[in-house]
Amino acid sequence: MPHTTAEKTITSRDVARLAGVSQSAVSRAFSPNSPLSDKTRAHILQVARELGYKPNAIARSLVSSQTRFIGIVKGATNNPMFSELLTAITEEIQKTNYQVLYYESGPDQTLDDILERIFQYRVEGVILLYANLSSRITHNCRELGIPVLQMQRYSTNAQANVVLPDNERGVAMAVDLFIRKGYRSFAYVAGEMNSSSNLERQMGFLNHLRDCGVNDPIVVQGDYSYDSGYRALQQIAARASYPCGILCANDLMGLGIIDAAKASSLRIPQDIGVIGFDDNFMSSWPVYQLTSLKQPTVEMAKKGVEVLFQSITDRTLQPTMYRYDFELIERNSTNR
Amino acid sequence: MPHTTAEKTITSRDVARLAGVSQSAVSRAFSPNSPLSDKTRAHILQVARELGYKPNAIARSLVSSQTRFIGIVKGATNNPMFSELLTAITEEIQKTNYQVLYYESGPDQTLDDILERIFQYRVEGVILLYANLSSRITHNCRELGIPVLQMQRYSTNAQANVVLPDNERGVAMAVDLFIRKGYRSFAYVAGEMNSSSNLERQMGFLNHLRDCGVNDPIVVQGDYSYDSGYRALQQIAARASYPCGILCANDLMGLGIIDAAKASSLRIPQDIGVIGFDDNFMSSWPVYQLTSLKQPTVEMAKKGVEVLFQSITDRTLQPTMYRYDFELIERNSTNR
DNA sequence: AATTGTTACGCATACGTATTCAAGCGCGGT
């Protein structure tokens, strides 16, 4: 398609002509470590500014075969923690000279389309921001030699860098707190079944309880949503003995539990104690005061980006996994 | 920097050689409307698949001077509505053959950096996703002829396309509901002062109240946060007569109001009625049941993207503004 | 003054694709 505007784009040649130097000099003027005398560099930059010249990153990408694109693919979720992560990761990438190509992954069918874009735009690294999707993107990216970072998702056959919380130690902290506070019966409200976080948390919870001599915790299937937490309480109430410690695979369900408990005139924290994951901003609100296991999201974002860049720089590097400790934020929901 | 991997990148020439055609034929094979016999096209695509060839979008951009990038700049906020908007807009763009370059705008100093990236990567259109930042990006983009879409933010000198809710009619609906339900005194909890949404809502509320013969509503300054809403109630309680209808510039503050009211043993909706904006997902939770003015975010995202693309296609087009009606979601917080 | 070492800079080319132009081809109409 032809240019519809009459404006001519200003190239390094235009600057060169006006500055009385060669095009290469202009190019070097914009590459800090290129050999060029301070004097001419200053002159060129001056002329460039007057002309309103901006280097064309696309052309640069073509010749250097470095696009400086990082693809971020985020799954559908309304858990605010993923938005937090997105923000933290993006800010981290913005500190470098890389750009974020952002993709929203809806139902599975869209994955092929996203993959196509990632390949065609020669994205140098991919960050996966969801806990419960297939690992197809990881697979295909690896096939093409594109380094991958998975946040919040464990892979056994991981050909990807992985940054996630230490769920096992997290649930241990939760169990210990429950026991220390005198809760004697236990329940787990599960998140989506194909979520690796949920799997680890559920297994860890049951295992650690067994180690503590508890063999019959109630397990209710939820789906990470507030509503599923709300409904879960009714199932728990039907079978629980009190005081009962309820661990939820995320905060949203924990908040649902609390509201349902109030509606059932179960007392928190006397009759039931609740612990969630992720420390959503709502959890600190006075009506909730939900005890939560908080991930060091900013720290994890930093590490993830760092590791991904290492993989990009050194393509022979083996993918690695980093576990981060939760911080247990004690609030009223366990304050017996 | 030289390639660190030994893998050679596969180009259209490689495909051409193996398929026994010219490079131009390969190029045409991947452009649906280019003249090429079905037979050779099929053959080329077949060979391309075998070789694992993917067209290089960067090179394509260079020659066609169409990057197919849309820049999205999102402001710092933890209002979930902006995440919703981001999702909706991104999905809409993904239906086209454009890519999203995503930027997170922190404090004002980062704007220059973001602008630099937008220009250097030859972004074809920019979407601004915040209500309370300066219009510097809009200005600079217009100078360079880049079309801009502002969501949620009105500009008087708007050289930008603008999509936002009809705040005036929204507050009118709120006032009418309050009056119909019998609230006789009124208060407004303001959002950040440099937010255009807040300005319109505040002015509209006061004006429409005056039209209804109410001249002395209480106005409390908040900052869109839950906490500021919580604190606002105390100031309102000190001066209000009951029943009092409180309009909040967003839901988060409304939720704060509700929690604070409960703590002060003020009854909702008998003593005070609360209406917020944006219908956050928390607002429908049973403990809150906050009446809210909901924006048709998906519809607005669609229109915004559509308008932006029109501006990109026809650069002579004058920027336009679109107002969308709120939907009043009545819940218990006004159910006197 | 001659030599060496160092820095500054221009020339030419390459990156991978889209597109213009012209050529080749088959085919039907006069």
Place this chain on the structure above:
DNA sequence: ACCGCGCTTGAATACGTATGCGTAACAATT
């Protein structure tokens, strides 16, 4: 048999930049 037309295709070029290589300029050393 000739011309003209539509359809395919290839050759050549352009997009805007980075960079290897060679040379010129200049400083430092003998």
